[in-house]
Amino acid sequence: MSKKVWLSLALAFPIVFLSTWAWYVHNGIKNAPEITLRAEGYDPRSLIAGHYLYLRLNWQDADCTQFDDDLCHPNRFESVYKYYIPEEAAPILDKEIRENKAKVDLVFAYPENKNPYLKGMLINGQPWKKWLKEKQK
Amino acid sequence: MSISKKLEIWQAQNLITAEQVKNITAYEKENRKPVLTLPLLALGFFCIALGIASLISANWQIIPDSIKLSTDFLIMLGLAAGVFYCNYKGKDIFFEGLLLLFCLMVLASIGLVAQIYQLQTQGLSAYFLWCVLVFPLVIISRRIVLPLIWLPIFTASSVDTLTNIYFFRELLEIIEHTFPFAISVCGILVFAYVYRFVSYYFRTRLAPQIKAMKFWLGFDIVSLVVLMDFGASNMFSGIFYDDILNGDNYRSILVISCLILANVGFGYFSYKYNYSRLLTCVLAILLGFSIIYMVLPDNRTILDLWGFLLTMAILSTVVAYALIKNRVKLLNIATACMAMRLFFVYLQVFGSMVTTGVGLIVSGVLFLSLIYGWKKLHLNTMLIIKESK
Numbered sequence: 001m002s003k004k005v006w007l008s009l010a011l012a013f014p015i016v017f018l019s020t021w022a023w024y025v026h027n028g029i030k031n032a033p034e035i036t037l038r039a040e041g042y043d044p045r046s047l048i049a050g051h052y053l054y055l056r057l058n059w060q061d062a063d064c065t066q067f068d069d070d071l072c073h074p075n076r077f078e079s080v081y082k083y084y085i086p087e088e089a090a091p092i093l094d095k096e097i098r099e100n101k102a103k104v105d106l107v108f109a110y111p112e113n114k115n116p117y118l119k120g121m122l123i124n125g126q127p128w129k130k131w132l133k134e135k136q137k
Numbered sequence: 138m139s140i141s142k143k144l145e146i147w148q149a150q151n152l153i154t155a156e157q158v159k160n161i162t163a164y165e166k167e168n169r170k171p172v173l174t175l176p177l178l179a180l181g182f183f184c185i186a187l188g189i190a191s192l193i194s195a196n197w198q199i200i201p202d203s204i205k206l207s208t209d210f211l212i213m214l215g216l217a218a219g220v221f222y223c224n225y226k227g228k229d230i231f232f233e234g235l236l237l238l239f240c241l242m243v244l245a246s247i248g249l250v251a252q253i254y255q256l257q258t259q260g261l262s263a264y265f266l267w268c269v270l271v272f273p274l275v276i277i278s279r280r281i282v283l284p285l286i287w288l289p290i291f292t293a294s295s296v297d298t299l300t301n302i303y304f305f306r307e308l309l310e311i312i313e314h315t316f317p318f319a320i321s322v323c324g325i326l327v328f329a330y331v332y333r334f335v336s337y338y339f340r341t342r343l344a345p346q347i348k349a350m351k352f353w354l355g356f357d358i359v360s361l362v363v364l365m366d367f368g369a370s371n372m373f374s375g376i377f378y379d380d381i382l383n384g385d386n387y388r389s390i391l392v393i394s395c396l397i398l399a400n401v402g403f404g405y406f407s408y409k410y411n412y413s414r415l416l417t418c419v420l421a422i423l424l425g426f427s428i429i430y431m432v433l434p435d436n437r438t439i440l441d442l443w444g445f446l447l448t449m450a451i452l453s454t455v456v457a458y459a460l461i462k463n464r465v466k467l468l469n470i471a472t473a474c475m476a477m478r479l480f481f482v483y484l485q486v487f488g489s490m491v492t493t494g495v496g497l498i499v500s501g502v503l504f505l506s507l508i509y510g511w512k513k514l515h516l517n518t519m520l521i522i523k524e525s526k
Binding site for chain 1: 197210213214217220221224225239243247250252253254257270271276277
């Protein structure tokens with residue numbers, strides 16, 4: 001194979017891989033049933049690291065009827081999740097979770113034979129963006 | 138001295154004619170290497186990339202995810218087209234600059250996908266994925282910059298990824314508890330093997346990549362020697378593994394034997410294929426000194442002296458190599474380092490000014506005697522100064 005072909009393949013490889021990956025994850029999230037689980041601040045001292053919120057799932061308050069067999073499956077989830085939030089929202093959310101003990105729920109896409117995807121975050125039962133908007137009014 | 142000044146002198150000495158001076162000056166002007174172009178180009182690309190990143194992040198929250206992703210892929214496609222075009226047109230410097238930018242864009246895209254879909258990354262797995270995705274481009278690269286960036290990221294992320302495997306984790310644990318600095322010595326030995334094999338099989342095809350490997354291997358060795366020399370007494374006081382000869386510790390003996398065998402194997406390979414013995418000697422010294430650290434008493438002065446001896450042993454090997462290979466610059470650097478280390482050991486080991494003073498005078502006399510002996514034995518004839526060639 002000529003050098004040009006090698007170069008084209010080498011340049012195409014990351015683009016094809018990343019687009020396939022993004023498409024695969026997107027479809028996995030879109031087509032899977034949703035599950036909402038209660039979470040709490042993993043460690044108050046490092047609750048916010050950069051733009052990420054570290055949250056631990058609280059299985060004691062979990063509603064296991066959401067699962068097909070009415071049984072919770074903690075082993076299919078990570079114990080700690082990090083959730084990306086914008087910088088300006090970080091201190092408000094930190095205060096609300098740490099001091100005002102706001103209820104945090106994590107929404108997952110739960111495909112049958114794959115790892116669950118973290119899809120969204122609810123604060124006091126509302127999507128966090130909506131909750132933040134109302135809070136800032 | 139600049140070439141024009143040299144030409145002037147040579148012309149004045151009637152070594153070359155005015156016509157020749159004119160021809161040489163014209164040739165040099167035409168074939169001048171672009172000294173400033175590459176760094177300025179890199180700076181330009183870097184500023185543009187930083188500017189774009191700032192503009193995007195300023196409006197990050199209001200941009201929908203689909204737009205973010207499609208723009209990201211469009212930029213990647215544009216860069217890929219640019220790389221291809223520069224390669225086609227033979228614009229080497231632009232090719233490398235765009236290739237580097239493309240690779241950085243791949244890393245940014247991994248981050249973007251992970252961020253948009255809230256993917257949970259483990260350790261350095263994102264970097265490992267980047268290393269795998271851009272590996273073919275690192276091979277294609279014709280300059281040292283991309284391999285130089287890729288190599289340490291690959292090493293760190295692959296070790297981090299491998300630690301997820303139980304067997305590898307166990308192996309690291311066994312090596313770590315064998316003798317001080319065992320993991321570092323082992324890592325350098327593995328790296329040296331890879332370097333040797335790659336340089337043997339792909340010497341001409343992967344010249345910039347081999348250069349980058351050589352740089353990082355040298356950097357790792359220097360860092361480890363400095364760490365062993367100045368850090369051992371602080372790091373290991375009171376936690377020496379002096380139970381090597383216990384019946385239970387057969388694993389340590391096995392690890393040490395394997396490392397010695399690997400070192401011998403490396404030496405044999407270098408000897409058989411006529412490579413320099415410097416690396417073999419340095420690896421053997423590192424291994425020998427770090428194994429003996431294990432049986433040294435927990436005494437700061439002894440540990441400091443052992444570190445000093447290690448540095449001097451390494452530097453002496455470099456001096457011997459420089460003498461054999463007529464590498465004058467390397468010889469000067471190594472001897473200067475030896476002198477500095479010799480001076481520092483007095484401050485390190487001896488406390489009072491009197492002992493330090495006496496020690497320094499004795500060292501000075503020793504050096505002068507060495508120079509005297511050197512001159513008497515006409516050892517300078519051994520050195521054929523490269524510059525005079």
